[in-house]
Amino acid sequence: MSLLQISEPGQTPDPHQRRIAVGIDLGTTHSLVAAMRSGVAQCLPDEQGRVLLPSVVRYLEQGGRRIGHEAQAAQAEDAENTIASAKRLMGRGIADIAGRDKLPYQFVDKPGMVMVRTRAGEKSPVEISAEILATLRQRAEDSFDADLYGAVITVPAYFDEAQRQATKDAAQLAGLNVLRLINEPTAAAIAYGLDNASEGIYAVYDLGGGTFDISILRLTQGVFEVIATGGDSALGGDDYDRALAEWILRRCDLRASSARDKAVIQTVARAIKEQLSAQDREAATVEIGQQRVQVEVSRAEFEAATDQLTARTMTAVRKALRDAKLAKDEVKGVVLVGGSTRMPQIRQAVAEFFGREPLINLNPDEVVALGAAIQAHQLAGNSTSGDLLLLDVIPLSLGIETMGGLVERIVPRNETIPTAKAQDFTTYQDGQTAMALHVVQGERDLVQDCRSLARFELRGIPPMVAGAARIQVTFTIDADGLLSVTAKEQTSGVEARIDVKPSYGLSDDEIARMLRESFSTAEEDVKARALAEARVDAQRMLLATQSALHTDGQLLSPEERAHIDALMASLRAIAENSTDAAAIEAATKALAQGTEGFAAARMNRSIQQALSGKNVEAL
Amino acid sequence: MNLNLQSTDFELFDLPLQFSQDREAIDARWKELQREAHPDRFAGQGQAAQRIAMQWSVRINEAYQRLKDPLKRAAYLCELRGAPVDAHSNTAMPADFLVEQMAWREALEEARNEQELDQLDGELHRARREALQRIEHLLDQRGDATAASQQVRALMFIERFGHDVQARFEQLGQ
Numbered sequence: 203m204s205l206l207q208i209s210e211p212g213q214t215p216d217p218h219q220r221r222i223a224v225g226i227d228l229g230t231t232h233s234l235v236a237a238m239r240s241g242v243a244q245c246l247p248d249e250q251g252r253v254l255l256p257s258v259v260r261y262l263e264q265g266g267r268r269i270g271h272e273a274q275a276a277q278a279e280d281a282e283n284t285i286a287s288a289k290r291l292m293g294r295g296i297a298d299i300a301g302r303d304k305l306p307y308q309f310v311d312k313p314g315m316v317m318v319r320t321r322a323g324e325k326s327p328v329e330i331s332a333e334i335l336a337t338l339r340q341r342a343e344d345s346f347d348a349d350l351y352g353a354v355i356t357v358p359a360y361f362d363e364a365q366r367q368a369t370k371d372a373a374q375l376a377g378l379n380v381l382r383l384i385n386e387p388t389a390a391a392i393a394y395g396l397d398n399a400s401e402g403i404y405a406v407y408d409l410g411g412g413t414f415d416i417s418i419l420r421l422t423q424g425v426f427e428v429i430a431t432g433g434d435s436a437l438g439g440d441d442y443d444r445a446l447a448e449w450i451l452r453r454c455d456l457r458a459s460s461a462r463d464k465a466v467i468q469t470v471a472r473a474i475k476e477q478l479s480a481q482d483r484e485a486a487t488v489e490i491g492q493q494r495v496q497v498e499v500s501r502a503e504f505e506a507a508t509d510q511l512t513a514r515t516m517t518a519v520r521k522a523l524r525d526a527k528l529a530k531d532e533v534k535g536v537v538l539v540g541g542s543t544r545m546p547q548i549r550q551a552v553a554e555f556f557g558r559e560p561l562i563n564l565n566p567d568e569v570v571a572l573g574a575a576i577q578a579h580q581l582a583g584n585s586t587s588g589d590l591l592l593l594d595v596i597p598l599s600l601g602i603e604t605m606g607g608l609v610e611r612i613v614p615r616n617e618t619i620p621t622a623k624a625q626d627f628t629t630y631q632d633g634q635t636a637m638a639l640h641v642v643q644g645e646r647d648l649v650q651d652c653r654s655l656a657r658f659e660l661r662g663i664p665p666m667v668a669g670a671a672r673i674q675v676t677f678t679i680d681a682d683g684l685l686s687v688t689a690k691e692q693t694s695g696v697e698a699r700i701d702v703k704p705s706y707g708l709s710d711d712e713i714a715r716m717l718r719e720s721f722s723t724a725e726e727d728v729k730a731r732a733l734a735e736a737r738v739d740a741q742r743m744l745l746a747t748q749s750a751l752h753t754d755g756q757l758l759s760p761e762e763r764a765h766i767d768a769l770m771a772s773l774r775a776i777a778e779n780s781t782d783a784a785a786i787e788a789a790t791k792a793l794a795q796g797t798e799g800f801a802a803a804r805m806n807r808s809i810q811q812a813l814s815g816k817n818v819e820a821l
Numbered sequence: 822m823n824l825n826l827q828s829t830d831f832e833l834f835d836l837p838l839q840f841s842q843d844r845e846a847i848d849a850r851w852k853e854l855q856r857e858a859h860p861d862r863f864a865g866q867g868q869a870a871q872r873i874a875m876q877w878s879v880r881i882n883e884a885y886q887r888l889k890d891p892l893k894r895a896a897y898l899c900e901l902r903g904a905p906v907d908a909h910s911n912t913a914m915p916a917d918f919l920v921e922q923m924a925w926r927e928a929l930e931e932a933r934n935e936q937e938l939d940q941l942d943g944e945l946h947r948a949r950r951e952a953l954q955r956i957e958h959l960l961d962q963r964g965d966a967t968a969a970s971q972q973v974r975a976l977m978f979i980e981r982f983g984h985d986v987q988a989r990f991e992q993l994g995q
Binding site: 352381382422425427524580581582583591592593617618619620621622678680681794797798801802805806809810812813814 | 824825833852854855856857858859860861863864867868869870872873874875877878879882883885886991
């Protein structure tokens with residue numbers, strides 16, 4: 203990747219090379235990939251013309267795997283090895299998974315994130331999700347007959363840090379360059395906003411297969427400002443299926459004990475639910491064990507069996523409006539997103555609450571992927587208009603553990619990201635050189651009620667008397683909503699080293715292992731491809747450095763200039779003569795690192811000029 | 822003016838150095854600045870570019886949070902004018918203010934329904950508005966940052982109490 207391309211916003215660095223960037227909606231029940239084609243965002247179909255890829259991965263008896271429709275078809279016959287709704291498991295421990303006894307999987311309790319035992323071994327939800335992402339990546343590359351430059355991947359707005367990190371890890375495993383994680387409701391708003399050129403306050407009600415989000419946004423001239431977001435990352439259409447499945451079991455006096463039975467009743471419930479969106483009654487045959495029972499469900503019965511779920515979503519809607527300090531009549535439009543919003547009771551509940559009919563003119567299954575594709579196109583530098591800006595927020599407050607298991611809030615929820623907060627700490631013992639910090643996420647006052655994100659250990663504090671050290675710890679949330687922490691002792695200026703022990707997710711070593719074991723490296727032509735990619739990257743880096751030196755070489759001292767020239771000469775020689783992709787990558791990285799200070803100086807100047815220019819204009 | 826990360830919030834947002842501000846101008850300026858500096862502007866330009874853009878973007882958001890909130894803006898202005906609020910170490914308040922606080926606390930304890938809470942909330946709104954008017958007068962007309970600083974501390978008490986009232990509303994509402 204090049205470090206030095208500084209171009210005017212909105213201009214493509216290289217007009218001859220359009221970068222293929224896609225938007226991916228990694229959903230609980232199904233996933234989609236979309237891209238801009240001839241100026242319009244479109245979902246990309248598979249060879250059979252289907253745009254929805256069921257988010258199901260089946261591990262086969264003879265080795266290998268099936269992803270999507272084929273896997274979904276085998277759900278009942280091979281339930282334990284056919285994993286659906288892996289999104290619900292992302293960044294989650296076994297205790298977090300509601301209703302796990304009703305799922306047909308063999309869960310393995312691991313510190314941080316649960317795993318699923320299959321015939322292909324224990325699989326992390328990250329690996330399972332990576333299979334889905336890799337399938338979509340392949341679909342996109344086939345569609346364009348070109349490599350992907352990068353992808354924007356959507357996550358529920360209410361996903362916490364652990365779930366976001368897991369999603370990013372899955373993308374990395376799938377070989378995707380993640381341009382940005384964006385929130386699903388925001389993506390939906392982009393898809394709607396650009397079509398309608400809307401201004402004002404909008405609410406996005408997003409009920410997917412496994413997650414529920416509500417976001418309140420303000421749209422002004424291409425700026426999408428999220429004012430408040432809320433929801434439940436474990437509530438979705440699946441829960442409606444489950445509630446109906448239980449209702450049917452009760453009504454027919456049946457028991458689903460085996461993995462197969464559980465999958466069967468779930469499938470029947472889902473089919474009935476979908477039919478009830480269009481008609482008032484639906485009948486089906488349930489085959490459980492030796493029994494074969496005919497059941498009929500009316501829409502009213504279905505609605506009664508699930509009204510607690512609908513009510514939970516509306517409670518979150520009210521809370522988000524309170525957070526936004528808005529009355530419901532200030533909302534100019536309500537967008538419905540997610541296949542589950544096809545249920546008439548949802549449309550009715552939303553329409554009643556807001557006193558207006560919701561917007562449904564875009565396909566609720568596709569709208570998130572379409573919005574992500576628009577954003578990906580712009581982030582890749584293809585857009586010439588460049589007038590779209592997302593200002594998103596952190597969905598859950600971030601805090602640290604203090605005395606007595608209490609939480610001290612550092613970053614409040616709904617604050618615009620990126621953001622950074624500094625907090626001072628001191629030592630409580632003479633000569634203390636280390637201290638532990640525990641970072642949690644959530645709105646409750648007790649640590650035990652919040653989600654544990656990470657434990658940090660600050661080391662290398664200079665020994666002083668108790669209370670004399672002033673350790674400033676800075677928590678930074680980047681534009682993807684991910685956290686990083688730095689610490690510095692103020693009186694001595696010593697940087698404290700931070701050992702991060704994530705409470706969740708995967709270490710870099712684990713990712714590296716999965717990468718080695720993964721599909722993407724199993725193929726024969728991987729080496730050739732890696733070499734080609736390394737050469738392209740090297741070339742890009744050289745060109746970018748060259749052009750930066752041409753315009754801003756005067757910022758460098760003669761020594762700095764000589765150092766960069768040497769690095770360039772070395773990279774040029776290696777890229778031409780070597781067939782070792784790793785060696786080329788290393789030389790590219792060396793040049794990137796060697797020019798980092800130069801790049802930073804140029805960036806700083808360019809932003810300064812842009813901001814100061816604005817100041818002058820404003821006068 | 823040449824801006825840098827150490828510029829004051831007012832310089833960064835190109836606003837006059839005073840308490841009274843136009844909220845819409847602050848909002849518009851915020852978006853204008855983020856348009857130039859947000860990391861999305863520099864996606865795909867490498868880690869160094871992302872890091873620098875993030876520093877600027879964080880700085881702009883920090884200034885925005887402070888400028889748009891009248892209480893934070895007042896505290897910041899007092900600090901810039903050499904009279905920092907020091908809420909932690911300086912808690913001395915006039916007796917009549919403390920008496921009023923205690924009366925409010927009692928009213929909150931005793932509030933049994935939304936109507937009683939509404940009344941208390943209304944009183945709080947009035948107190949907040951009056952405190953803000955005094956702060957504006959002290960900072961913008963009298964140029965007395967020390968006296969303004971005292972009023973900012975009082976307003977902090979009111980705000981904190983306001984949170985407790987909101988929490989009570991939520992208890993009753995849900």
